[in-house]
Amino acid sequence: MSTKKIGSQTVKLEHPPKIIATTSVVGPKEGQGPLKDSFDIILQDDTNGKDSYEKAESSIMYTAISETIKKANLSESDIDYLLAGDLLNQIISSNYAARDLKIPFFGLYGACSTMAESLSLASLLMDGGYADYIIASTSSHFSSAERQFRFPLEYGSQRAEASQWTVTGAGAMLLGKEGNYPSVTHVTTGIVKDYGITSADNMGAAMAPAAVDTIYKHLEDTGRTPDYYDVICTGDLGLVGKKITTDLLKEYGYDVSKVYEDCGAIIFDNEKQETKSGGSGCGCSAVVNCGYYYKKLMKGEISKMLLLSTGALMSPTSSLQGESIPGIAHAVSIEFI
Amino acid sequence: MSTKKIGSQTVKLEHPPKIIATTSVVGPKEGQGPLKDSFDIILQDDTNGKDSYEKAESSIMYTAISETIKKANLSESDIDYLLAGDLLNQIISSNYAARDLKIPFFGLYGACSTMAESLSLASLLMDGGYADYIIASTSSHFSSAERQFRFPLEYGSQRAEASQWTVTGAGAMLLGKEGNYPSVTHVTTGIVKDYGITSADNMGAAMAPAAVDTIYKHLEDTGRTPDYYDVICTGDLGLVGKKITTDLLKEYGYDVSKVYEDCGAIIFDNEKQETKSGGSGCGCSAVVNCGYYYKKLMKGEISKMLLLSTGALMSPTSSLQGESIPGIAHAVSIEFI
Missing domain, CATH: 3.40.47.40 (Stage V sporulation protein AD)
Structure with a gap:
C-alpha cells in the first residue's frame, strides 16, 4: 500500500486544499424551489438566450466558472487546471465552455458523480503540489438531458413515480491554498x-x-x-x-x-x-x-x-x-x- | 506559480513513474497493417464474440487491462486506480469494462486525446504518492464509431480524401515504481x-x-x-x-x-x-x-x-x-x- 492511502480506497491529504470560492447557477424551476435563497444566479430563461438547450447548458457552465474566478479576484491565467464533465454525449457542455477559457483542461465523464469526481482529482492534484488554483465544475440541463436520455419533451410522456427531474444548473468550485475556508x-x-x-x-x-x-x-x-x-x-x-x-x-x-x-x-x-x-x-x-x-x-x-x-x-x-x-x-x- | 510546474502548462515529475507493462489489442484490419508484428493480440473477428460492436469494444478494453495486470504478475486488488475513457456516448466501453474490474475508477472524456490524458493524470497521481500501481486505458472501434459519429455502415457512404479510418483497438498501460522500464x-x-x-x-x-x-x-x-x-x-x-x-x-x-x-x-x-x-x-x-x-x-x-x-x-x-x-x-x- 502506498504511503498516502489509508485503507483500500481513501487518500488522506497532507496539504488539504481549500475551497476558496464557488458559484451556483440554476434554471427558473430550481429558483422557485426550497433552496432558492442559496443560489448565486437564477436564470429567468432556461435557454440563457441561446438557440439550443445544449448551447444553453454550456453557457451556464461557462458562467459558473468565470464568476467563480472573478469572486476570487483572479484571472483565467491564474488557474492551473480545469477539470469538468457533464451528461451530454462527448461532454460538449464542458468542451465548449473550456474552449472559451484558456485553462489547461482535463475532461471527465462520471455521469452525475462528476462534481465529486472533479473535486477528487482537483484535490489530489492540489495536494500533490501541481497547482496553485484548480477549478472543478459540472452542469446538467433538464431539456438537453430529457431528449438525449429519455424522450423529446414534445412527446409529453408521463413520468413514473420513481423518476427524477434533471436539474438545470451548473456549479464550479475553486481550490486554493490560503484563507479561512473549508x-x-x-x-x-x-x-x-x-x-x-x-x-x-x-x-x-x-x-x-x-x-x-x-x-x-x-x-x-x-x-x-x-x-x-x-x-x-x-x-x-x-x-x-x-x-x-x-x-x-x-x-x-x-x-x-x-x-x-x-x-x-x-x-x-x-x-x-x-x-x-x-x-x-x-x-x-x-x-x-x-x-x-x-x-x-x-x-x-x-x-x-x-x-x-x-x-x-x-x-x-x-x-x-x-x-x-x-x-x-x-x-x-x-x-x- | 506552483513549485512543480515549469513554464505555463508543464509539470516536471519528481518521482517519475515507470511504464512497467502495456497491452495492445487490435482488430483484423489493423492486424494486417504495417505494424502487425508489434501488437500483442490480433482479433480474428471484430465483434470479439459479442452481439454488438459496443459490447465488443468494451470487451477488448477489458482484455487490454486484464492482460496488462497479468503480465506484471499482479491482481486487480493491487491496482490503486483505473483511469479510462473512450469515444462512445457516456463512455460505455470504459464503464462496462470498469464494472468487471474491482478497481477505483475515474472516467475520462478527451476524445482521441484519451491515451495521453489518462497517462497524464495517472502519472501525476503516481508522482504525488497516491498509488503504487495505476492503469491508464482507452479504446475505439471502427463500427461503433462510424454509426455514432457519421453514418451507419449499411449506407455504404463514400469516404472523403481527408477522412480517416477509426482504429478498432484498445491499449492499456500500467504504471509502477520499480524496474528497468521507461x-x-x-x-x-x-x-x-x-x-x-x-x-x-x-x-x-x-x-x-x-x-x-x-x-x-x-x-x-x-x-x-x-x-x-x-x-x-x-x-x-x-x-x-x-x-x-x-x-x-x-x-x-x-x-x-x-x-x-x-x-x-x-x-x-x-x-x-x-x-x-x-x-x-x-x-x-x-x-x-x-x-x-x-x-x-x-x-x-x-x-x-x-x-x-x-x-x-x-x-x-x-x-x-x-x-x-x-x-x-x-x-x-x-x-x-
Whole structure:
C-alpha cells in the first residue's frame, strides 16, 4: 500500500486544499424551489438566450466558472487546471465552455458523480503540489438531458413515480491554498457497482448500492462513524434511492439517519413542483453543494461534511442493448481544520 | 506559480513513474497493417464474440487491462486506480469494462486525446504518492464509431480524401515504481483550440492546431529542442493533419520533420488498405504507443519520446447545431532515465 492511502480506497491529504470560492447557477424551476435563497444566479430563461438547450447548458457552465474566478479576484491565467464533465454525449457542455477559457483542461465523464469526481482529482492534484488554483465544475440541463436520455419533451410522456427531474444548473468550485475556508481532507474513490437495475426511470435505485459501498469504505478506511459529520450528503439518489441507502447502510452496521441528506431529495418541493422522486443530473449535486452547503459551511452552520456524488454509468445505447445500469460514487470530506 | 510546474502548462515529475507493462489489442484490419508484428493480440473477428460492436469494444478494453495486470504478475486488488475513457456516448466501453474490474475508477472524456490524458493524470497521481500501481486505458472501434459519429455502415457512404479510418483497438498501460522500464518525466496539459473547422471528415485539420500548441508549449516550458527526442509522435492527425502540424511548427520556429511521426499515418498501409488520410480514434494512439513504440523503447531502439494524443471535442449534436470542432492535445515525455 502506498504511503498516502489509508485503507483500500481513501487518500488522506497532507496539504488539504481549500475551497476558496464557488458559484451556483440554476434554471427558473430550481429558483422557485426550497433552496432558492442559496443560489448565486437564477436564470429567468432556461435557454440563457441561446438557440439550443445544449448551447444553453454550456453557457451556464461557462458562467459558473468565470464568476467563480472573478469572486476570487483572479484571472483565467491564474488557474492551473480545469477539470469538468457533464451528461451530454462527448461532454460538449464542458468542451465548449473550456474552449472559451484558456485553462489547461482535463475532461471527465462520471455521469452525475462528476462534481465529486472533479473535486477528487482537483484535490489530489492540489495536494500533490501541481497547482496553485484548480477549478472543478459540472452542469446538467433538464431539456438537453430529457431528449438525449429519455424522450423529446414534445412527446409529453408521463413520468413514473420513481423518476427524477434533471436539474438545470451548473456549479464550479475553486481550490486554493490560503484563507479561512473549508478544506478537502479525504478523497474516497468509488468502484463500479451493478445490482441489475435496468429502468432509466429508477436511477436512484441503480446508484444507491454504489453510494452505500463508498460511504461504507470511507467510514471503514477513516475509522470515523457517521456522527463525525454534520452532514453526509449524496448527489441525486432522490427519495427512492435515499431510503435504499439508509436501509442498506443499517445492514452494514452504520446508522446514518441523523446526518444523511440527498441533494436530489431537497432541491425541489417534490409535491408542489411535481418532481416525483426528486432532482437528478450532474447539476443537482453541483448547485446544492456550491450553493446551499457551501454557504452553510461559510456561515458556520456546519463544519464537517461528507460530499458524495453518484453516477449512473449507462447510455441509451447500452439500455437498448439490454445492459443493466452500473453506478459509481465518489466521496470527499470537507472540513474546517 | 506552483513549485512543480515549469513554464505555463508543464509539470516536471519528481518521482517519475515507470511504464512497467502495456497491452495492445487490435482488430483484423489493423492486424494486417504495417505494424502487425508489434501488437500483442490480433482479433480474428471484430465483434470479439459479442452481439454488438459496443459490447465488443468494451470487451477488448477489458482484455487490454486484464492482460496488462497479468503480465506484471499482479491482481486487480493491487491496482490503486483505473483511469479510462473512450469515444462512445457516456463512455460505455470504459464503464462496462470498469464494472468487471474491482478497481477505483475515474472516467475520462478527451476524445482521441484519451491515451495521453489518462497517462497524464495517472502519472501525476503516481508522482504525488497516491498509488503504487495505476492503469491508464482507452479504446475505439471502427463500427461503433462510424454509426455514432457519421453514418451507419449499411449506407455504404463514400469516404472523403481527408477522412480517416477509426482504429478498432484498445491499449492499456500500467504504471509502477520499480524496474528497468521507461519513465514518464514530464506532463504537458493542453488548452482547447478551435480554428473553425466544421467537417467531421477532416478531423486531422481540426486537431492540428491543438497539437502544434501543446508541442510548442512543451518545448518552450522544458527548454528542449525537437531533436532532444528520438520521436515526437501525435495520436491520430493522419496525413493531412501531420503536414499541417509540421508546417505550423516551422512557422513557430521549430523544425520537427526529422523526429516527427503520427500514429494515424503509420498504422495502416493507406493506399492498399484504402484508409485515405490514415487511422484515427482513441485506439489509434493507444495501440501504436502500447504496441509499436513501447516495444521500440524496451528494445532500446529509441530512448526518449514525446507521446501526444489529440482529441476533437465535438459531438454529432454540436455539429448539427453549426458548431465548429475544437481540439485538444496532451503531451507526455517518456524516457529511460
